[in-house]
Amino acid sequence: MSTWQAVAVGIIPSIGVGLIFWFAMRSVLRADRNERAALAREEAEQDAREAAEAARHDAPAASGENPAV
Secondary structure, eight states: OOHHHHHHHHHHHHHHHHHHHHHHHHHHHHHHHHHHHHHHHHHHHHHHHHHHHHHHHHHHHHOOOOOTT
């Protein structure tokens, strides 16, 4: 085997493992970013629902009506 073939046989597996690792880490980071975005959207929706419900409960008291009646 010539020198360049020996070098290629030694380097190609390392490059392949490096590429597999890079793709795996890229997919993990993308999944994490998407999960954080989804959680942020869900928290924002929950905050909006809670604010709307609080406003709905505070509205009769602000107008002077008795909500217990």
